[in-house]
Amino acid sequence: MKLNEHFSDLQDSYLFSTIAHKVAAYQQEHPEKEIIRLGIGDVTLPLCDAVVQAMHRAVDEMGRKESFHGYGPEQGYDFVKEALQGYYAKRGVVLDLQEIFVSDGAKSDVGNILDLFSSENTVLIPDPVYPVYVDTNLMAGRKIVYLDANEQNGFLPLPDPSIKADIIYLCSPNNPTGAVYSRDQLKAWVDYARECGAVILFDAAYEAFLSDPALPRSIFEIEGAKECAIEFCSLSKTAGFTGTRCGYTVVPLALEQEGVSLNKLWLRRQTTKFNGVPYIVQRGAEAVFTEQGQRQIHKAIDYYRENARMIAGALREMGIWFTGGENSPYIWLKCPGGLSSWEYFDRLLTEANVVGTPGAGFGKNGEGFFRLTAFGDRDSTAEAVSRLKKLSLSN
Ligand code: MLT
Numbered sequence: 001m002k003l004n005e006h007f008s009d010l011q012d013s014y015l016f017s018t019i020a021h022k023v024a025a026y027q028q029e030h031p032e033k034e035i036i037r038l039g040i041g042d043v044t045l046p047l048c049d050a051v052v053q054a055m056h057r058a059v060d061e062m063g064r065k066e067s068f069h070g071y072g073p074e075q076g077y078d079f080v081k082e083a084l085q086g087y088y089a090k091r092g093v094v095l096d097l098q099e100i101f102v103s104d105g106a107k108s109d110v111g112n113i114l115d116l117f118s119s120e121n122t123v124l125i126p127d128p129v130y131p132v133y134v135d136t137n138l139m140a141g142r143k144i145v146y147l148d149a150n151e152q153n154g155f156l157p158l159p160d161p162s163i164k165a166d167i168i169y170l171c172s173p174n175n176p177t178g179a180v181y182s183r184d185q186l187k188a189w190v191d192y193a194r195e196c197g198a199v200i201l202f203d204a205a206y207e208a209f210l211s212d213p214a215l216p217r218s219i220f221e222i223e224g225a226k227e228c229a230i231e232f233c234s235l236s237k238t239a240g241f242t243g244t245r246c247g248y249t250v251v252p253l254a255l256e257q258e259g260v261s262l263n264k265l266w267l268r269r270q271t272t273k274f275n276g277v278p279y280i281v282q283r284g285a286e287a288v289f290t291e292q293g294q295r296q297i298h299k300a301i302d303y304y305r306e307n308a309r310m311i312a313g314a315l316r317e318m319g320i321w322f323t324g325g326e327n328s329p330y331i332w333l334k335c336p337g338g339l340s341s342w343e344y345f346d347r348l349l350t351e352a353n354v355v356g357t358p359g360a361g362f363g364k365n366g367e368g369f370f371r372l373t374a375f376g377d378r379d380s381t382a383e384a385v386s387r388l389k390k391l392s393l394s395n
Contacts, residue, residue: 006141015131015361016040019345023355036376036384039355041175041329043240044377045303047284048296051239054287058280069279074271076102076248080282083289084248093220096253099263101270102277102285105247106205106234111136112273113201113230113249116265117167124165126157128176128362128369130203133169142167150365155179155323155332159192168193170219171203173210176362176371177332178324180215186222193228199257200229205247208238208301210327218250226252230262237329237375239288239297246277246285304329307381308374314385329374332359344370352387 013021019039027035047055061067075081081100088095103109110132119140125133127146137144145163149155155177170189172181181189193200202219210217219225234247241247251263277285287293308325315322315333322333335344341358348354348370359369376384 004139006139009138009141010135014135015357018361019355019357022345023349026349033353035349035353035355036380036387037355038372038376038381038384039357041237041373041375042242043237043300043304043375045240045300047240047244048288048293048300050287050290050293050296051284055280055284058283062280072276072279072282074274074276075267076100076277077279077282080248080286083286087289088218088220088250091217091221093218095220095250098267099250099252101249101251101266102282103247103249103270103274104245104277105236105241106203106232106249107132109232109247109249110201110203112269113232113266114140114142115269115273116262117142117199121166122164123167123169124163124198125169126171127364128155128359128366129169130171130175131362133201133203134363146363148365149177149179151321156181156185158185158188161192164196165198166196168198168200169203170200171205172216173206173328174324174330175203175206175328176330176357176359176366178326178328178330179332180210180212180327183214183216183222186216186219186225190219190222190224190228194224197257198228199255199262200225202229202231204231205234206237206328206330207233208297209305209329211305212327215327220250220252226254228255230255230266235285235288238301239285239293240300241281241285244281244284246281303378304374307376307378310381310385311372311374314389318389325374331372331374333370333372335359335368335370338368341367341370347391348388352384352391354384354387 080102081097084100085095114136119142122143123137124145126149147157149157156179207217219229219231231250235241251266253263255262311331312325320333320336322331325331341360345358348356357371359366
């Protein structure tokens with residue numbers, strides 16, 4: 001027996017597990033300290049009423065013989081796919097129901113989609129980046145080329161024609177930097193991908209946080225994207241589903257490689273390895289896209305936006321450089337006092353009892369930066385802001 005040798009290319013533990021362990025160790029040593037967690041992007045507001053009611057009804061249906069549901073379609077029930085079709089249509093994107101796959105979240109799909117591609121492909125990944133893109137490719141032994149995202153390019157790198165890639169990861173609004181590609185910038189990526197025959201894996205998990213209507217929410221708003229892109233999205237941050245689990249992936253029917261439909265391959269993969277999202281959860285997801293659901297989830301998003309404004313305001317006052325926070329729940333700041341990402345993490349944890357995410361955990365270009373999330377509750381965020389301000393005095 002031989003193990004997958006590529007696991008040895010990974011760091012010992014996943015970024016957010018490492019942070020959780022560090023925080024748990026500190027808390028154990030200092031049980032009296034009240035730690036505020038603005039690290040992992042986990043929501044704090046409960047599911048909205050429209051979702052809760054829909055799931056209650058679904059539970060009742062499951063408890064009656066005549067409305068019970070066993071296995072559902074692996075790719076999701078039509079009622080969710082129709083709701084999503086309507087959601088995309090609002091921004092002029094026409095989707096066939098077959099192009100939509102309901103899943104248990106974007107993280108799983110972003111990793112699982114790699115089943116479709118040879119491990120001989122070259123992958124282009126911006127740095128800093130959501131660590132799942134890197135780790136899942138390392139696990140498969142795929143060659144990764146990194147593209148620098150930095151202050152100079154506003155953390156929005158554009159294609160470099162001298163680099164030849166087969167698979168390209170883009171995330172906009174970006175995790176971790178909060179930066180957002182404009183329509184023209186995304187068009188440059190679509191043109192580049194089509195020219196080199198690459199597939200763009202577009203992570204749109206934070207699209208609901210866009211407040212500027214001029215910015216694209218879906219890569220399929222860009223001409224030609226259906227021939228070169230797959231889009232991943234999630235209800236985790238949009239509707240508080242981090243613990244409920246539901247996302248969706250759009251694989252266009254027009255997307256082909258070597259004359260083979262990627263939609264067909266993904267359907268084959270999902271029907272073989274996945275049994276679908278629970279019926280009850282899918283009813284909850286459907287409710288997100290009703291008029292009432294949209295109103296309610298946007299109230300929660302506005303609440304998080306206000307948190308972001310509070311954090312941003314404090315950083316401005318302290319003269320700390322940052323980006324994000326406006327069209328994204330993440331604020332990406334430059335560590336004050338020339339501290340490294342992990343040094344700042346330790347100081348924040350031990351002196352202010354606030355947890356954030358060290359930028360270096362997202363790639364080498366993240367060194368010297370730090371990510372805070374706007375997903376805390378209001379009082380904790382206000383308290384964290386005041387502790388940050390006090391800490392900056394001692395820098
Ligand atoms: C993050 O904090 O980057 C996200 O919560 C991670 C995720 O969505 O898996």
